[in-house]
Amino acid sequence: MTNVSPSGPASERSTGRRVIRILIAVLVVLALVVVCFLVWAKAVMQGERPAALEAWTDDRVSIESFDDSVVMTPIDAASDRGLVFIPGAKVDPYAYLAKLVDAVAETGTTVVITKPTLNLAFFDTRPLDTFTRHAPDVDEWFVGGHSLGGVKACMMAADEEVAGLVFFGSYCSNDVSDSDLAVLSISGSDDGLSTPDKIEGAAHLLPADATFVEIEGANHASFGDYGVQPGDGVATASDDEVRDEITDALVAFWGGSGE
Structure with missing residues (x-):
């Protein structure tokens, strides 16, 4: 068969x-x-409420929240300078208020902290003017950020008309060494993610006159107020000490509001 x-x-x-x-x-x-x-992506590292409230109640600075960003404006002696600041991956934008409030007041700089798409800077394709439109009186814009936000800021600086870059525990992944950007890199000696070796290893991608400031005892999470971050080093500097160091570095970079 x-x-x-x-x-x-x-x-x-x-x-x-x-x-x-x-x-x-x-x-x-x-x-x-x-x-x-x-x-x-939606589960962000939440900003610590006491630190955020301290910034919100600071009478030297006005803070407004929009759908796409949080805007910090100096009340007195505002300059024509602004900074678009991009948070680190999955970090609450409000976690940076306290670390920046003194610098806003003392340098007269308006700071726009973005609210990235899906809380991840790399998914945010919106142009810079999405954020700068909130401060129409500002003529000179810097862009910067913390961690992954700083990497994204460097990419934006290559495509947008900006005066310079400001890094908090971050570095460039693209080459802007031939540009005339003014650059300030603030890092932590005990950063377990953007380690001192990584900062040094990417330094050649920045202009030769870039300014580097390393905060002794600061770790990756020291640049915001959002608690402990996995993989990070152990901070020995207090939040207030890091805040003062950040303010001093930005005042030296930009000058005080009275200058």
């Missing part, structure tokens, strides 16, 4: 059902991956 393999419409329907089941399974897996990613 000769065995004959099933064929014809019944076999084709069976194959079609298998293909459909496989496609459904693939789509379900992809949907689960997307959902898990969105949940992960």
Whole structure:
């Protein structure tokens, strides 16, 4: 007896059902991956409430929150200078208020802290004027950020008309060494993520006259107020000490509001 393999419409329907089941399974897996990613991205490292409240109640600075950013404006002696500051990956934008409030007041610089798409700077494709429009009286703009936010800022500086860059525990991944950008890099001696070796290793991507300031005892999370970050070093400098060092570095870089 000769065995004959099933064929014809019944076999084709069976194959079609298998293909459909496989496609459904693939789509379900992809949907689960997307959902898990969105949940992960939305779970930010929250800013510490006492530090944020201290900035909000500082009578030297006005703070406004918008859908895309938080704007810190000096009340007295405002200059025509502004900084668009990009948070680190999954860090609450409000976590940077206290670290920047003294510098805003003492240098007269308006600071716009962005609220990145999905809390990750690399997913944010909005142009710089999305944020600068909140401070129409500012003529000279710098761009900067913390950690991944600083990397994104360097990319933006290569494509946008800005005066310079400001890094908090960060560095460039693209080459701007031939530009005339004014650059300030503030780092921490105990940073376990943007380590001193990484900062030094990327220094050649910046202009030769870039200014480097290393804060002794600061770690990666010292540049904001959001608690402990996995993989980071242990900070020995207090939040107030780091805040003072950041302010001093920015005053030296930009000058005081009375100058």
